[in-house]
Amino acid sequence: MKTDCxxxxxxxxxxxxxxxxxxxxxxxxxxAGFEVSVHNRTRSKAATLLxxxxxxxxxxxxxxxxxxxxxxxxxxxxxxxxxxxxxxxVLAGSRPDMIVVDMTTxxxxxxxxxxxxxxxxxVASLDAPVxxxxxxxxxxxxxxxxxxxxxxxxxxQPCWRAMGTTIVHQGGPGAGQHAKLVNQILIAGNMIGLCxxxxxxxxxxxxxxxxxxxxxxxxxxxxxxxxxxxxxxxxRFEPGFFVExxxxxxxxxxxxxxxxxxxxxxxALAHQLYMAVQAQGHGRDxxxxxxxxxxxxxGVDWRNRRS
Amino acid sequence: MKTDCxxxxxxxxxxxxxxxxxxxxxxxxxxAGFEVSVHNRTRSKAATLLxxxxxxxxxxxxxxxxxxxxxxxxxxxxxxxxxxxxxxxVLAGSRPDMIVVDMTTxxxxxxxxxxxxxxxxxVASLDAPVxxxxxxxxxxxxxxxxxxxxxxxxxxQPCWRAMGTTIVHQGGPGAGQHAKLVNQILIAGNMIGLCxxxxxxxxxxxxxxxxxxxxxxxxxxxxxxxxxxxxxxxxRFEPGFFVExxxxxxxxxxxxxxxxxxxxxxxALAHQLYMAVQAQGHGRDxxxxxxxxxxxxxGVDWRNRRS
Numbered sequence: 001m002k003t004d005c006x007x008x009x010x011x012x013x014x015x016x017x018x019x020x021x022x023x024x025x026x027x028x029x030x031x032a033g034f035e036v037s038v039h040n041r042t043r044s045k046a047a048t049l050l051x052x053x054x055x056x057x058x059x060x061x062x063x064x065x066x067x068x069x070x071x072x073x074x075x076x077x078x079x080x081x082x083x084x085x086x087x088x089x090v091l092a093g094s095r096p097d098m099i100v101v102d103m104t105t106x107x108x109x110x111x112x113x114x115x116x117x118x119x120x121x122x123v124a125s126l127d128a129p130v131x132x133x134x135x136x137x138x139x140x141x142x143x144x145x146x147x148x149x150x151x152x153x154x155x156x157q158p159c160w161r162a163m164g165t166t167i168v169h170q171g172g173p174g175a176g177q178h179a180k181l182v183n184q185i186l187i188a189g190n191m192i193g194l195c196x197x198x199x200x201x202x203x204x205x206x207x208x209x210x211x212x213x214x215x216x217x218x219x220x221x222x223x224x225x226x227x228x229x230x231x232x233x234x235x236r237f238e239p240g241f242f243v244e245x246x247x248x249x250x251x252x253x254x255x256x257x258x259x260x261x262x263x264x265x266x267x268a269l270a271h272q273l274y275m276a277v278q279a280q281g282h283g284r285d286x287x288x289x290x291x292x293x294x295x296x297x298x299g300v301d302w303r304n305r306r307s
Numbered sequence: 308m309k310t311d312c313x314x315x316x317x318x319x320x321x322x323x324x325x326x327x328x329x330x331x332x333x334x335x336x337x338x339a340g341f342e343v344s345v346h347n348r349t350r351s352k353a354a355t356l357l358x359x360x361x362x363x364x365x366x367x368x369x370x371x372x373x374x375x376x377x378x379x380x381x382x383x384x385x386x387x388x389x390x391x392x393x394x395x396x397v398l399a400g401s402r403p404d405m406i407v408v409d410m411t412t413x414x415x416x417x418x419x420x421x422x423x424x425x426x427x428x429x430v431a432s433l434d435a436p437v438x439x440x441x442x443x444x445x446x447x448x449x450x451x452x453x454x455x456x457x458x459x460x461x462x463x464q465p466c467w468r469a470m471g472t473t474i475v476h477q478g479g480p481g482a483g484q485h486a487k488l489v490n491q492i493l494i495a496g497n498m499i500g501l502c503x504x505x506x507x508x509x510x511x512x513x514x515x516x517x518x519x520x521x522x523x524x525x526x527x528x529x530x531x532x533x534x535x536x537x538x539x540x541x542x543r544f545e546p547g548f549f550v551e552x553x554x555x556x557x558x559x560x561x562x563x564x565x566x567x568x569x570x571x572x573x574x575a576l577a578h579q580l581y582m583a584v585q586a587q588g589h590g591r592d593x594x595x596x597x598x599x600x601x602x603x604x605x606g607v608d609w610r611n612r613r614s
Contacts, residue, residue: 108511131525145521168521170513178511179518182504186527189500192573197492200560203567204415204485206477211486214452214475218438219548220493222529241526253507260510263604265580266499269572297570 005155006069008033013159014063014070015039015054016083016090017104018046020239021130022073024137025103025163030054032162037063041074060084064093064100069156073103073130076248080106084114096122099152103144105129105249108174108181108256115148115173124152127173129180130164133241141165145183147175181253187287188250188270190224195291198232199298202305208233228288235303240286247274247283312462313376315340320466321370321377322346322361323390323397324411325353327546328437329380331444332410332470337361339469344370348381367391371400371407376463380410380437383555387413391421403429406459410451412436412491412556415481415563422455422480431459434480436487437471440548448472452490454482488560494594495557495577497531502598505539506605509612515540535595542610547593554581554590 006013011034015026018040030036030052038054039062040046050056057063060083064070070090072083080102084090090100091114100118102111102125111127118125126148136142142164146153153160153169160167170179197220201211212229215221231237250271257264273290280296282289295302313320318341322333325347337343337359345361346369347353357363364370367390371377377397379390387409391397397407398421407425409418409432418434425432433455443449449471453460460467460476467474477486504527508518519536522528538544557578564571580597587603589596602609 131522131527133526136525143521143525166521166524168517170517170521175513178508178513179521181511182508182513182518183522183525183527185504185507186500186522186529186532189496189498189503189573190527190529191496192499193493193496196496196571196573197489200492200564200567200569200571201485201489203569204488204563206482206485206489210475210477211489214450214473214477214486215438215490215493217473218443218450218490219440219530219534220438220490220497222493222497222531223526224529225493227526256511257507260507261605262506262510263601264503264507265576266496266503266573269576273572294570298568 006158008158009035011069012037012067014057014067014090016060016063016070016072017074018049019073019075020134021137023049024134025073026054027052028140028162029159032158037066039063059088060090061088061093064090064098069099069101069159071101071103075104077106077110077252080104080110085117091117091121091123094118094121094123099124099126099156101126101128101156103128103130105180105184105245105252106177107252108177111147111174111177124149125173126152127176129176131180131183132164134239137163144168145170145176145179147171147177148173181249181256184246184249185253185264185267187224189266190222191287191290192266192270192273194222194224194229195232195294198229198291199295199300203300231286232288232291237282237285237289237292239284240288242283243274243277243285243287243289244283246287247271247278250274313465315465316342318376319344319374321364321374321397323367323370323377323379324381325356326380326382327441328444330356331441332380333361334359335447335469336466339465344373346370366395367397368395368400371397371405376406376408376466378408378410382411382552384413384417384559387411387417392424398424398428398430401425401428401430406431406433406463408433408435408463410435410437412487412552412559413484414559415484415488418454418481418484431456432480433459434483436483438487438490439471441546444470451475452477452483452486454478454484455480485563488556488563491553491556492560492571492574494531496573497529498594498597499573499577499580501529501531501536502539502601505536505598506602506607510607539595539598544589544592544596544599546591547595549590550581550584550592550594550596551590553594554578554585557581
């Protein structure tokens with residue numbers, strides 16, 4: 001299995017987790033011609049995939065029993081642990097020469113633990129978190145950061161290609177998670193700069209769309225500025241990427257950084273500020289809602305600002 | 308003057324300040340066919356421009372006496388004050404219907420003060436700081452952010468076009484400076500995220516060029532990541548943009564923010580971290596030298612890291 005490439009119509013896939021990301025990603029595998037067994041905590045969310053020919057299974061264990069490769073993308077590290085290592089989990093139903101892939105953004109140390117448990121059963125395990133958000137998932141343009149056995153990764157190329165455009169092997173077990181945390185640390189800094197800059201621009205009396213024209217394409221330019229700047233100015237705070245998931249990711253990164261003996265004051269500040277965003281009721285808004293909490297710190301009601 | 312457009316070969320220009328930025332920018336005006344009188348604190352730095360036909364003048368005042376439009380781009384707000392408002396300054400030598408333009412990144416309140424002093428003499432004043440760095444100046448691709456009288460700005464279009472590609476009127480006196488500070492606040496956040504992310508990536512055992520492949524084109528992407536990330540990995544810390552000038556710009560932004568009653572914790576953190584960069588002897592290195600100071604906080608000797 002590990003050295004053979006997966007083949008649509010022959011290789012059987014399992015898929016655990018059909019949230020905003022997972023539903024789109026699993027749909028692309030069905031479109032590519034794979035037979036897929038699906039499980040999700042809330043069955044109703046799988047309806048669209050089932051209507052497209054996916055088969056429902058009652059647990060991650062059952063998904064493993066009926067598949068050659070099982071993917072998961074769920075919410076939090078505790079969910080990953082339960083899905084992969086629990087009594088009804090994937091490894092409880094696995095056979096030698098299977099491949100299991102966790103695509104959740106999760107703890108690197110948990111990815112290592114899963115890989116070790118899998119190896120004891122002759123199963124290959126990959127951590128393969130993604131970036132690109134809901135739009136990247138929908139358009140099959142994700143960046144997929146992969147840790148674990150290189151041969152297992154290579155065997156899954158038809159699956160990666162169905163979901164993403166940037167497919168990079170980052171190293172051994174956990175390296176995919178570390179790379180994703182690098183991605184989140186970059187975004188944490190960018191978001192602080194973006195939201196503080198817009199607050200400053202507004203309070204100094206500038207016209208914000210006009211300021212964007214001056215700064216968007218130069219040394220201050222970023223994906224966040226181009227894509228989230230206009231949404232913030234238009235008071236559009238829907239996700240995108242949930243605040244509560246970003247808080248989780250930064251928490252994982254801070255824990256890992258502490259384990260590594262690293263002082264990361266910007267990440268710590270971003271984590272605290274996003275705790276405020278969440279505390280103010282914006283956990284299910286997009287990460288650009290940082291603007292609301294930051295403005296409130298200075299007594300500015302951003303949504304109702306005079307323009 | 309204000310409503311007529313400047314004309315190469317007819318309109319006489321003055322130029323104060325021929326540092327890294329000013330020398331390139333003034334050179335473009337000479338290339339465009341303008342007659343230029345040049346002054347600089349250190350005369351020797353003007354040699355190349357003088358060889359190309361610029362005329363040397365002994366003071367900003369003399370530059371004004373021999374010009375219709377005078378530009379300045381110097382180091383610090385105190386220099387701007389001296390060049391524009393001092394006894395040997397531009398306004399001491401100005402005549403009604405002249406235009407004076409300060410392109411230094413400086414205090415918005417000083418831009419307002421200069422505009423008021425100029426108006427009392429019938430002179431139009433613009434603040435027009437730029438972004439794009441040494442490369443943007445050399446390649447005439449600057450973003451120029453302009454505050455002050457719109458008609459005066461329009462009259463200078465042939466000059467702006469010779470130096471930049473993004474020319475935007477941001478509002479009344481000081482608005483150009485406010486827009487530039489927005490630009491610097493964006494960069495401050497980006498740089499913290501960039502340097503912390505690379506430090507994390509290194510200490511977590513990743514191969515940094517490989518990580519860049521995964522993160523450079525997605526939601527974590529930025530000009531800083533694409534342009535400064537590879538330099539940091541290659542231990543190249545030459546400027547680019549001087550640390551000591553960035554410290555100045557952030558100090559101005561923090562003062563303005565305090566005046567406006569704004570809490571900007573990310574900017575304050577960036578300012579403090581860059582004070583450390585400067586204190587460690589990197590004031591004349593590029594802003595990417597933040598990586599060195601950040602790594603040192605965690606006991607990592609970045610330049611001599613094992614790879």
